[in-house]
Amino acid sequence: MPDSAGSTATADPTTVDVAVLGGGICGLTLALELRQKVPGLSVTVVEKSVHPVKEATHKVGESTVEIQAHYLRDILGLGEHLESDQIRKFGLRMFFTYGDNEDIAKRVEYGQTGEAPLATYQLDRGRIENELGMRIQSAGATFETGTRVVDVALGTGDEPHSITVTKGGIERRLAARWVIDASGRASILKRQLGLQKSLPHEANSSWFRLEGPVDVDNWSDNAEWRDKVPSGKRRLSTNHLMGQGYWVWLIPLASGSTSVGVVADAKVHSFTSISTFEKTLAFLQVHEPQLAAHIVANREKLQDFRAMRDYAYGAERVFSGDRWCLTGEAGVSIDPLYSSGGDLMAISNGLITDLVARDHAGEDIGPLADIHDQVYLLVSDMWLLIYQDQFAVMGNAQVMVAKVLWDTMIYWAVPGTMYFHDQLRRMFQSPPILTGLVQIRTLHSRVEQFFREWSAIDNPVVSDHFADPYLFFGFFLELHEQMATDLSDGEFEDQLLKNVALLEQCAGQLGATVMDKLRDSTDPAVTAQLTRWRADKQLADLVNKYRVGAYPEPIDGSWITFGGPQARVPA
Structure with missing residues (x-):
């Protein structure tokens, strides 16, 4: 049957145990976890982008903390990749406002001076997603790239779900026992089911990448201040510049770029103050002049830019005994501070894998799906408390x-x-x-x-x-x-x-x-x-x-x- 674009549908659906909608880091790690823990499962990941993607793909989620690092390294077995192809993070570091912020050495600094016991990492998203794409296929999953989801029809009772996809003008269907939405902010299933939930946390963000390092150690020639971190590793931290109603991140990436982001409370700084690169630069010239000076001096090295209004949202439900789930940003997105998104991804993927594995073994997972749903939403609510109405404290x-x-x-x-x-x-x-x-x-x-x-x-x-x-x-x-x-x-x-x-x-x-x-x-x-x-x-x-x-x-x-x-x- 041709659609409005003139594509043609194949007659017989491909039957799979699990269809994962979205092949970013969240969907790919879930597919790998499913194949590792339940080898008999047939898993298909549907991703609209063509792989391999650009090594330095412009996505939020470049810094990990302990939960996500444990998930990637110890549960999924990506330790060698993380150590050889990504950057070991030198912890969380914050510089708090002092005067006009013209001298970083005068600012109160929070951060480690030596390696932490448990390693965490800075992630080049394109690099790790390409690695994951290869790994899920080696593990036996099907990875359909350059493929767009057209429609999802959820089955009732024990009926399979039907997913219509299109690639190269050819439309076809997947029949899946489980459908997992890992589509990120597109939130395919959440929108379809009307599960959107607003959160009492309104903040905006803009971010971009510059080619080359942004080394805060070079912002001061104060030897005493430099010697406080003898290793000279400040640059490898996730550096935060904190001010009244805002914070700025600086994240080094293995490809040689530096990710720079501004996050601002909408009640203090309007979205229009950071909605374009020029406005973001002007914002930094007022609030973070040392960073702004570096950007101006390296303007030709700007690689990309994106701005996002009111990025936080929740969901009324994320896991269902009717064999559908939302994971990662397809369900809940709270705030990039402390890298909460990667941790919530790890937690949700683990709970989903547990449900799918038990269902595959013949268990009735209906009541457990309700419990897992409540646990996940309770944990995400605890994270929300960290940010809600707290930006005023940042100064x-x-x-x-x-x-x-x-x-x-x-x-x-x-x-x-x-x-x-x-x-x-x-x-x-x-x-x-x-x-x-x-x-x-x-x-x-x-x-x-x-x-x-x-x-x-x-x-x-x-x-x-x-x-x-x-x-x-x-x-x-x-x-x-x-x-x-x-x-x-x-x-x-x-x-x-x-x-x-x-x-x-x-x-x-x-x-x-x-x-x-x-x-x-x-x-x-x-x-x-x-x-x-x-x-x-x-x-x-x-x-x-x-x-x-x-x-x-x-x-x-x-x-x-x-x-x-x-x-x-x-x-």
């Missing part, structure tokens, strides 16, 4: 250092530890773990609110300070290493309970330390906030429990005060 170095440490602690202590120990897909077997996750979500929400409240009344101008989390806090390093510690299920439950107690202790210490710091203030705004804090039962309980010494092992409170001696407050 406050004092509060942000504590916030970054808290965000990292909760990530390693809860979802990170759960993922490394394969507990998320087995949470239905342990109600106490699910209860603990809900408990942590409530605690996390109150602490993130506390950061906003603290920032609103206490924002000193500070400079000349360096906070290396691995050097200053023994418990911080232990949390990091603990993720990869081999624990039995019983040991894991005990460790999770200890982690919950540790986070409650840190939350109480945070409240107590800040309230003590501000108790002698005569500022009406401060005294009013102190009154509200003392009247807040949840916060008061956390603070009181901390003050009475309910926790046997004390924690160095310097994580709340820049990781050591107080930063210099200029006269």
Whole structure:
């Protein structure tokens, strides 16, 4: 039957167990995981782009943190590729606003000075997607590139789903038991099923790539500042330039390019202020002049540009017992800070693989699909709390250092530890773990609110300070290493309970330390906030429990005060 473009459909559909719509990093890693864990599955990936793609493909998602790195390296077996063809990341690094930002050495800096125990990576997206494309075919999956999805008709009951695709003017059908939407922001199934969900987080972004390095070490000839990172590896970090209502990323890529992105709160900086390259450059000239000067000097090396309005969104549902799922940005997209997208991709792919494997083995996966759906949406909601209404805090170095440490602690202590120990897909077997996750979500929400409240009344101008989390806090390093510690299920439950107690202790210490710091203030705004804090039962309980010494092992409170001696407050 010809369509409006004159294509012709073949009569008999190709039957497969799983059809994956989208062959970017999310769909390709899912296909590889499915073939590795259930070798008997027939898997077809449908991708509109022709492969191999350009090595340095312009896509967001170039920086990994621990969950995605573990997924790619240890679960999918990409360790050799990551070490030889990508860049080992030198951790998260942030520079907070000081004055006009003309001297990076004066800015409060957060970041490591030596290698972290668990490796993470900077990804050239085209390079890794080409590698994955070859690997899924070697693993026995079918990779249909240059192929566009025309229509998806979901089957009812035990009927297969029907997917109409077109390539080279020829239209054909796939009959699939499972259909997985990995189409990214196109969100084919989510739009079709009306599952779109707006999020209370409105931010915009623009990003581009420059040929060659952007080395922040070259922005200052201050020898003392340079020597704080003796390896000279600042450039290999995911560098963040933080300001009021915005942040900027700098990511080095193995192909030699540098990814540069601006992310801005829509309530503070309008989309039109960064909607074109010229406007983005003008924005940087005002807020980040050292970066802007480098861009102007290397203008001819600009490789591409893209801008995105209101990039965050959710989904009412992502997994269904009717044998369809959404994964990656086809379901939920929150914020690029802390590289949350790659972690959510790893988590969703693992939960989907579990459902497909159990169905293939003849299990009734209906109830489990509901549980996995709730778990995934709960975890993504915990991530949302990190960003929602928090961009105003980014201009406050004092509060942000504590916030970054808290965000990292909760990530390693809860979802990170759960993922490394394969507990998320087995949470239905342990109600106490699910209860603990809900408990942590409530605690996390109150602490993130506390950061906003603290920032609103206490924002000193500070400079000349360096906070290396691995050097200053023994418990911080232990949390990091603990993720990869081999624990039995019983040991894991005990460790999770200890982690919950540790986070409650840190939350109480945070409240107590800040309230003590501000108790002698005569500022009406401060005294009013102190009154509200003392009247807040949840916060008061956390603070009181901390003050009475309910926790046997004390924690160095310097994580709340820049990781050591107080930063210099200029006269």
